[in-house]
Each structure stands twice: as C-alpha cells, then as structure tokens.
Amino acid sequence: MTNALYRNDRAGQFPKSYYATTVDLPPERAALHGEERADVCIVGAGYTGLVAALTLAERGLSVVVLDAQRAGWGASGRNGGQVGSGHHKSQSWLEARVGRPLAQQMWQITEDAKALVRDLSARHAPEANYRPGNAYGAYSANDFRGVEAEAELLLQYYGYDQITPLAGDDFRALVKSPLYACGHLDRGAGHLNPLRFVLGLARAAEAAGVRIFERSEVHRITHGDPALVQTSRGRVRAGHVLLAGNGYLPRIEPRVSARVMPINSFIGATEPLTDRQREVLAEDICAHDSSNVVNYFRFEDGRFLFGGRANYSLTFPKDMGSTLHKRMIQMFPQLAGVRFDYTWGGSLGVTMTRLPAAIRVAPNVLSISGYSGHGLALSCMSGRIMAEAVAGQAGRFDVLAQLPGRPFPLGTVLQEQTMGLAMMWFRMRDKLGI
Template identity: 40%
Template sequence: MLKFANQPHAPSWYAATANDTTTHPALEGAIDADVCVVGAGLTGISAALNLAERGHRVALVEASRVGWAASGRNGGQLIGGFACDIDTFAQFMPEAEVRQVWDMGLETLDIVKRRVKQHNIDCALTAGYFTAANKARDVDALQRWRDEAAQRFGYDRFQYVDGDDVGRYVASARYAGGLYDPDSGHLHPLNYTLGLARAAREAGVRVYENSPVTRLREENGGHVVETARGNVRAKFVVLACNTYLGDLAPALSRKIMPVGTYVIATEKLGAERMNALMPAQAAVCDSRFVLDYFRPAPDTRLLWGGKVSYSTFAPPNLGDAMRRDMLKTFPQLADVKVDYAWGGYVDITMNRAPHFGRLSPTVYFAQGFSGHGVNTTGLAGTLIAEAIHGQAARFDLFGKIRHRDFPGGATLRTPALVLAMAWYRMKDLL
C-alpha cells in the first residue's frame, strides 16, 4: 500500500467542486481502539460511522486521502441491487434468503438517502435511473426483468419505456427502449464520501490520512495495525481496501481483479441545452456488457463514463477517446469541448457478487462491489457493524456465496480477463 500514500485526488470535476477541504493527520505513535478500519473510502467510512454510532471506539486509517480511490472518482450512479444477477445468490441459498438479499439491495438506496438527509450532505442527490436498450433483444430482457421483479419480489416500481418515449430520458436515436427506475439515481460521489467522513468524525471516529498500513499482526489476543510511524491496537480489524489491498491479505486479493474505469466532464452546456439532452435529469446506462453510462451534472455539464479497461492500461488520449464514444450517442454535441478526464481502478469478482466475510473471527472485510459501490458500500458498513456488535445473521448471508480466485495467478490473470472481455465486446456488437 506504500505506493498509494500521499497522493492527491484524481484531477476530476469532482475534485474541482469538492465542498470539504478538511485534512487529517498521519498516524503517529501507538493508540488503542475497539476497531481499526483500514481504508477511508465509502466502505471503511460507512463501517466506522455505523460502529461509532453503536458505541465502539474506532480508528480509521487511510493510505492517502479520504475518498482518494474509487469512492471519490466513480460515475456517481446510485443503482439499486447488486452487480450480479439475483440468481447468483440463488445458487447458494434458499429462496427465502434470496428475498432477504433482494430487500437489502433496495435498502442500499435507503441508506444513502437517509445519510444524506441525516447529516445534511451537499452531494446533489438526484432521483431517477434509466437503463437504455441498445437492441430489440435487450428490450425483451428488460421487460422480462420488470415482470420478474414484480411477480417474484413484489417490486412494481420499474417502468418500461418504449422506443418512441426514450426521448423523455435521453435525446438519442441509439436506443430501442428502456427501463426507468425512480428509486435509483445519481450524486456527487466525492462530496458524499467527504460528508460521510464528517459525520464519522462527529460521531467520534479518529481519522488518519497518509498512513499506509505496512503490516497486520496478532498480539495478546488482539491485533496490531502497523504504519510507518505508528500503530493501532484493536480487538477487531476491518479491511476496506478493495483494489488497493496489496499484500495485506493475499487470499483476498486473489478474489478480485482491478478494472480501469474512466469519466469525462464536458464544458457547461447551459440549462436549456442540458434539459433538451436529458429532460428527466436521470442517470443513464446502456444494456451492453461493456457499457457506457452518463448523467447530467448540476452545473449543466455532461458526465460520460465508459472505456472500461480490463488490461488496466488507460486508453491513450483519454479525453478524445471518450469524447468519440460520447458522440456516438450524442452527435449533437460535436461542438462541445471536454474540460476534465480522469479514471482509476475499481474491483470486480468473478461472479460480480459482493465479497463480504471474515479472515478470522475478529478480522472482517468487504470488497468486490463490481461497479455498484456507491450504495452497496453503505450496506457493507451496516452489516459489518451489526456483526461486530453481535448480530451477524445478515452479514453471514453473504458469506454463503463462494468466490473463486481469478485464474492465472498474479502474472496471467489480467491477460486471461482481457481475452474473456474481448468475447463479450464481440457479443455486444452482434
């Protein structure tokens, strides 16, 4: 984790519009806590806040800055449920427990909305999410999913949109229809993360930045979390590092793969032009496996995400490459410049299901959000806090899911994934 220390936030539109410039000291000397949380992204902050609210003394240790990694630079899309198909869970648990997982997928949205309101977090939270169908077969799949959600889980909020009405959400001839979800939405992820960190501090969490953890060891029935200039002695440890776990827990690192994701922000379009482009102001993603996703920003920029890189190499001339993709959907933006371009890693699991569990009875982890981290991290923090506080039933549901190592080891797993993703890209084109 040392190579990620002392780094600024990505040069994003989010960093340029961050509304909290609070900095935190590096860890110096030895301190005691009930729980040490490693990683000050949304997972770690959520766990720390939930634990502090339950009366635990919490130290939160971050290698770089609060929200430095995916939590502070992602697409900002708030998507109910999980990145995997719901039947991924059905392979490992009975239908009654699948229903519990479904309900928790909706709870992820409620957690974000409650935290924003409770802590007065200024993060431009906006309702509405539209999945745009690229092909007729995708329309059929979205309609089947709408019907299954209603019949199987009693969720009747999805609204099918036929091709003639797509313009209510996105002014593009590229899509054949879609599915609108009024409960999902979008937000400014860095400001949300910084707002949660403020709430955690106010609840008593001690936050340390620029303090990469160099070693975890056991001592006298507890744990010592070591950094270059200090350490935390704690009964419990929470690993919330995701892609940046490094060598702290190699068994966990083998279960996830770093994937490059990228976003651009256009120049300001003006209210009239933005409203014509996306009248409902909803977030949008398309229905391909290797997808594009985009949304309006409060200052009338278009935020466009895509160009997922499974090789971990960023596309050359990132801003220009992303802009070319944007113009495939919005040729009417040919005169528009790109003001910001940025990216970084998120983590995925083999089956795209989140990976929650324990390395030992007192070392917890959560990782593998696979692109749904903005809200699923809030659930992870809630469940970890429940488990440490003595109520582990909900957390242990996720422990039933078997997660495989990525094949190929450290050397060959990335090339293997690149080949697999080439197949999916080809399917998207057919």
C-alpha cells in the same frame, strides 16, 4: 503489479476531477505515528470504511481508520455517482443459483442500501444533492422481453413497483440516443455527487469520535486477539479489523486479493451545455447500459458526465478522454463539437461473478469488497453490515457471504494480464452484439 494506490495519482492529492473543483477540500489529516489502541481498526476511508466507522462510533466503540491516501480519495470520491437497485446480476440470475428465499434476502439488503444512502445524504451531506431516477438502456429490441420479465418478477415476488419497462421510441424519448432499442426507468434508484457525499461521511465520523489517519498505508496485519495493524510509522492494536479498501486495498490478505481484482474506469465532464444540448436526457436522471464494457452518464451542474472503461491496463492512458469522447459522440451525435473540460480515472474492485465478496478472513478480521461498478449503495451497506457483525449481529454478513463467487483462475498471479484479456474479450462481445 504496481500498487494501484500510486500507479496513476500523485500521493496525497485528489484527482483533477470536476467533483474536486466544486468543493473546499479539507486539509490533510495527520499520518499514524506510534501506537494506537482501538476496539476496531478500519483499513480504507471510503464509503465502506466511513459508514462502518460512523455506525460503530455511534454505538460507543472506539474506532481508528487508516487510509493510504486521503479520506474519500479513491473510488468513493471519483465515481459516476449512480445509486442502483439490486446487485450486478439480475434477481432471476440469483434465484437460479441460490433459490428464491435467499435471493429475496439478498434483494432486501440492496433495498436497505439505497435507503441508507438517502438517509446518510440527507443527514450528513445534503450538498451531495441526491435525485431519483436511474435508467438502463439495451441495444437489441429482443432484450425487451427480458426487461419486462425482470420487472414482473420484481413486482410479483419482491413487491418492487418502481421499474417501468420502455420499448423503442418510449425509451429513446427519455434517453435520446439512436443506439438504444429499449430499456427501463427505475424511480427507486438515483444519483448524487459522490465526493461531496464521502466528505460529509468523513466529517460525521470524526464528529462521532472516529480517529482518521491519512497517508498511512497498511503493510501487514498480524492476526490475533488483539490484531496488530502495521504501517511504516505506526501500528494499531484492535479487537477487530475491517478491510474496506476495495480496488485500492494493498495485497495484505491473500484470500481477499485472490477474489477481488482492480480495473480502471474513466469519466469525462463536458463544458457547460445549452438547454437544447441538455435534452439528451429528458429528465434529471442517471443512466447506464447493457454493454459488457458499460457506459454510464448523467448531468451535474449543467455538465454532461460520461463514463466507461477505456483501456486494458491498470496504467491510465496519456489521453484518457479521447476514447471516451468518441464513444459519447457515437451515442449522442447531437453533442458533436462539445468538448470535455475535465477527464479523470480511478480503480474499482471486480470479482469473477461481479458480485461482492464477503469474507471472514479471521474470527475478528472481516472484508467486503468487489462491488464491480455497482457499489455506491452496496459499499455503504457493506460498512453497516460489517459494523453489525462486530457487534455480534452477523446475519446480514452471512447472507452476503453466500453470494456466488470464486477466486480468479491464477489468484494474484498475472492479474493485470488476465484483466487485459478479459477487457478485450468484453469489447469483442460488444462489437458482435453478444
């Protein structure tokens, strides 16, 4: 498999997303040359790596962050901007597999994750403009009973009262697509501009003393105390190593690569819409749905951002916007004639269970990744949790490590072919309504 770091993007250049046109991108940071020493070396300068780095630096540890491209270049700077509640699986699903007490601990981590995003955004990136409100749409009226049951479970056993189930016309009055039969609105979740957020985290980390090296792909990690992290032009000796590359992590640790596979997702940003066209959402919320190949959408600066997965290969299609645009119009016929001004794609890490994989690769080498499209809040919290583990407080890391998970059937062998077959299977299930 070709390295996802270079397969679809130009080295050192941010994708031509709408997000990238709305910010002043910082100048490129220096690459690693020679040898550095640090208490902690972090591989990856996205949400996970930068939050870990900021947390550790604020505790007085010396931190080096290595990124193969640019800080915020990967999924952290190009995603849909949705801050969701819980994990990819429902709490009822988790309770059935790990029991209620452990499921409650797992839920609390996700609640802390949302609070962390709100706090970090307010302190370091207010320009990311966090707004509350996250809707979930389902295609079958039969799903409403499950939506109600999950909301009642969360209220009764988790004390979470932010979800309002919405049947039929009530949901379609909020998300004005004729395809949705029911859903819910979660006012405890929300959305923001992801690139502005991650660039703010990078500034905060550097202000705290973190050294970030860009264009410094890690090729090898030699375990030991200290561990040795090597790039093509330099190396870092560190007491601890944190792996934070998610879907862009090179295959440097087989245990991680066997559990986390990259897949692509794509987003289109429309031309600026009229007030009438913007009524497709009754409120300034984000939304996603029950498709196996999920659709997600929201507004940003008066443009409609519509995203989803649109191909079966790790190589971006030449015209990534056409399939997305067709799906958008199917869902929102009132947007017929509206064009995309921008389209872009990126890779995310998924696992077999669609739950994060927390792995202690070695006594002083930790990894959390595989957020499976549910990662903006979880990735930030994962960085905080790995930093806690470095400081000797591994309780929350150990909770995440108990999330159900297993390696892909063939490990890293034929992963791209496995992904293609899986995506075709999920699309077939969507067409059949199962």
